[in-house]
Amino acid sequence: MTGLVREIVMAYLFGAGMAYDAFLLGFRIPNLARDLFAEGALSSAFIPTFTEYLTNRSKKEAAALANLVATAIIVIVGALCVLGIIFTPQLVRLLAPGYSEVPGKFELSVTMTRIMFPFLLLVALAAQAMGILNACNQFAVPALASTFFNVGSILGGLAIGFWAGPLIGIEPITGMAIGVVLGGALQMVWQVPSLRRSGFRFRPRFDWSDPGLKRIFRLMAPAILGAAAVQVNIAVNTNFASQIQDPLRGPDGPVSWLGYSFRFMQLPLALFGVAIASATLPTISRSAAAGNLDQFRSTLSRSLGIVFLLTLPSSVGLAVLGEPMIAAIYQGGRFDAYDTQQTGLALSCYAVGLAGYAAIKILTPAFYALGDARTPMIVSLLSIAINLAAVLLLLRYTQLGHAGLALSTSAVAVFGFLILVVALGRKTGGLLGRELLVSTLKVALAAAAMGVAVALLNRQVEAFLGLSRLARLAQLAICLPAGVAVFYGLCRLARVAELEWASSAMAGPLRRWLPFGVLKSSKR
Secondary structure, three states: HHHHHHHHHHHEEEEEEHHHHHHHHHHHHHHHHHHHHHHHHHHHHHHHHHHHHHHHHOOOHHHHHHHHHHHHHHHHHHHHHHHHOHHHHHHHHOOOOHHHHHHHHHHHHHHHHHHOOOOOHHHHHHHHHOOOOOOOOOHHHHHHHHHOOOOOOOOEEEEEHHHHHHHHHOOOHHHHHHHHHHHHHHHHHHHHHHHHHHOOOOOOOOOOOOHHHHHHHHHHHHHHHHHHHHHHHHHHHHHHHHHEEEEEOOOOOOHHHHHHHHHHHHHHHHHHHHHHHHHHHHHHHHHHHOOOHHHHHHHHHHHHHHHHHHHHHHHHHHHHHHHHHHHHOOOOEEOOOHHHHHHHHHHHHHHHOHHHHHHHHHHHHHHHHHHOHHHHHHHHHHHHHHOOHHHHHHHHHHOOOHHHHHHHHHHHHHHHHHHHHHHEEEEEEEEEEEHHHHHHHHHHHHHHHHHHHHHHHHHHHHHOOOOOOHHHHHHHHHHHHHHHHHHHHHHHOOOOOOOOHHHHHOOOHHHHHHHOHHHHHHOO
């Protein structure tokens, strides 16, 4: 939620023009490296290994492994940051060649990227801390870490960009870039007290021949190749987006519209996909370490059922009510009605792949827990061809423009989910049981019926109230509860198995209920 607040602040202050295009690219480049080397590959390789140490070895050995990994992060990722800062102009030119055609846009993007590159090291250390705490069954503090990043980046950016900036000659957008680094530092520091209370204190330790560290590196190698495919897809889409000429805005806007819409979609993705995956991974890692495949399948199957129950209606809701949501939340200041329309269009296309995105967040680490990093890597590499083909077809044969790039991303997510779920089922002796398939079908039909009902209601409310911001808020106040009621009622009538658990769980914060109940001993 605080991430959405950060985007609202950026939308109000900078809109969807050159400044935010440059900021977004500057933020995206270290984020690409973060997903490649830090949160993605590192977490997927570190958590299963660290959990195995906690389960089958002593806590002292687990702490020694954690210190080895932290030291390696500082050395390796720190060097990547230095190289990234040196070669920033080349990176910007590679990712966004269209920026060179707009006076000042390329130079501003280089500045933004160089300022924000240290964020990579900070978030890598924060990701390791999160993995340690999750493996120790501590979920609340890691779940709040991203909140502290967002709060730190907003308050720090505003203080530097708008309060101190005029006094020391710093532009507002530059201050917001510095705020990102401050937020990354706060995200890491927030978790340190909990690490200490759990008995983990950082002590620099160098032993590149350590078996545990070697095992993590072995798992990371194919994971990095797999994650590299995702980053290639993002780079390809950013490259095309930077060259799109909007009929009204020219080259300024498409990158920002995609950024705002994808960030908006990440709210349900983080609430449902990432959060459930974070709680599931330590549990399935312990099951895999103990050789208990029955519990492994049961936990994973139930987690997928919950993800589908929550993301399928969310996907339909974003597609139907995307524009009113964007208008109610983003529109204002320098973010105008045209920005709302274009961002809403991209959001509806991203929403197509929401369930796929969320399911992949659960399925990919499951392979690593089983010691198989090869399958996710192959699927990710295949996604490069899928994405490029979809981008070329959609840009050539449709008039979707930037929204076509969003739709190609969704196509990749759906493709990845289908391949991974089949492969994991074969590896574990069956994953998609009859109950899960029936439950998912019931949820999909209920979500579709909800979408029709909400679309009809939304049209009537819009015709009656108009398109002002207050009217948009009223639309959401009427349509969202109506949609939830329709979906809940249909799922209740259909006796969807996961509904009972989800209904009681929704009474409390997501971070508090994920580790319990469903993720312990439920059996499908």
